[in-house]
Structure formats: structure tokens, C-alpha cells
Amino acid sequence: MLRRVISATFVLALGTMLDACGHQVTPNVPGGESDLAGDIVVKFQTAGTLDFTGVTYVIAIDMCGTGVPYPNALATGYTSYTFAIFAGGGFGSTAEPLLYQYFLIPGSSGLTKVQVNTLTPSTASFVTPYQGNSNEFEFIFPRRDLNNPYNAPLPCPNSSATAGSDTTGVNAPPYLTAWTFNLLTFNPTTGTPLDSLGPGGPSDNQFSGIVVNTASTNFYTVNSAYTGPSLQNPGAQITYGEVDTYAL
DSSP, rough: OOOOOOSSSOOOOOOSSOOOOOEOOOOOOOTTTTGGOOOOOOOEEEEEOOOOOTOEEEEEEOOSSOOOOSSHHHHTTTTOEEEEEEETTSSSOOOOOOEEEEEEEEOOOOOOEEEEEETTTTTTTTEBTTBBBEEEEEEEEEEEGGOOOOOOOOOTTTOOOOOOOHHHSSTTTTTTTTEEEEEEOOOTTTHHHHHHETTTTGGOOOOOOEEEEEOOOOEEEEEEOOOSSSOOOOGGGGEEEEEEEEOO
């Protein structure tokens, strides 16, 4: 599969009171959609230059239908987190994205979080600045890489179903075909949420998420409509998010 070339050195890692508006878009795909078959493409934009030292950027994903992965996950026990991809401060300098899987331990009431190293430059692509924009990055990864890479026996906290095998290239039960995304920023020193795509910013619990159907090709964007005080670090203030999924 043809991959895009990483255009800059980057650091990877952690881990508004009007409604954000979402809409379908038609992206411009160099080389055509066939180059991205089976992939997820995420675009993450902030108000100022991305700060990979002072800010942690997070792509949070629910694949189990438990809800939207909100920024204050510690208070909810991460029950709406299936995976999170971390980019930025607090996780060291690496040329590969850091992927964490959240799953239920049999006999336990809480989720555990484990780093899994399935996202590598051979299968994923991290581009920053994206199209010359210092406030935006693009991350591409295969959906197949999120098919229970840790082999957790109970990968979904809301299901007693054990993990199935991936035969379609989409995902295996009990994961759903509808995935819910949220984009977040955190302070890497304190772990405090700084912003999210939702109208409540760092304390939001109302955003309906970016929901994509991984069984088909579709594209969805959200512009943050937050009108509250600007963050001291504009590189932490999220202005736009996009998630595109490409069918095999």
C-alpha cells in the first residue's frame, strides 16, 4: 500500500458554549482512494502552531458502543475508551505513534490500559505540518491494526462476548462497525484536560462525537464553535477535526 511521506520531525505521545457542527466532506486524496483502502484518516487542527512539547494530543476512539470518549475520562473510569492514540508531550520522543488499548479484566469492574505497538511507519503515516499548515497534523492508520491487538479476552466493557477473528478487514465482534471519535488536548505535566471538540472544551460531556461507519467509505468533519476565553497556548485549542474511513 502506498503511504504518504512524513514531512517533518515530530514527537508522538498522551495520555466551547455553542454546539460544534459536523458535516460530510469530499476529501482530495492524492493517488486516489484505492491507496487508502481499509484506512482511517484523522486530521487535527488547532488555533496556533502545534506544540509537541507542551501539549499532548489525543485521538480517542469508542468501538464498543459505550458512548463518547470525553476528556475527563478519569472520572468515568475510561468506560467509553476502546483505544487512544497519543501525540505530543509526556510520552517521550519517538518516530512512531503510541497506541493504548482499554479493556475489561475478567472478574474486575474496572478497565485497564495497555500500550500496544501495532502502529508503525510501515503501516501508519503521521504528517506535520499538514499541507504546510503548522497548526495541523494528519494521521493515517489501518483499521485492522485496532482489531484487539493485545488479544484481550473481553475487549468491550459492555459485552461478555469474547474477541472474534477479523475475516472482513473491518473489525471483529464484539467491536461495532460504527466508531465514535473525539479529539482532545492535555497538559502533559499534570494530565489536566485542556480542550476537546465538544462545546464544553476541557470539561465537555455533551458532544455527540464524530461517528463513522467503518464498513463503508465516508467522511465527517467538526468545527469547534467554542466562544469562551482563548487558551493561553493556542496550540492546545482545538478548532477542527476530521475523520475519514475508506472501505476495502
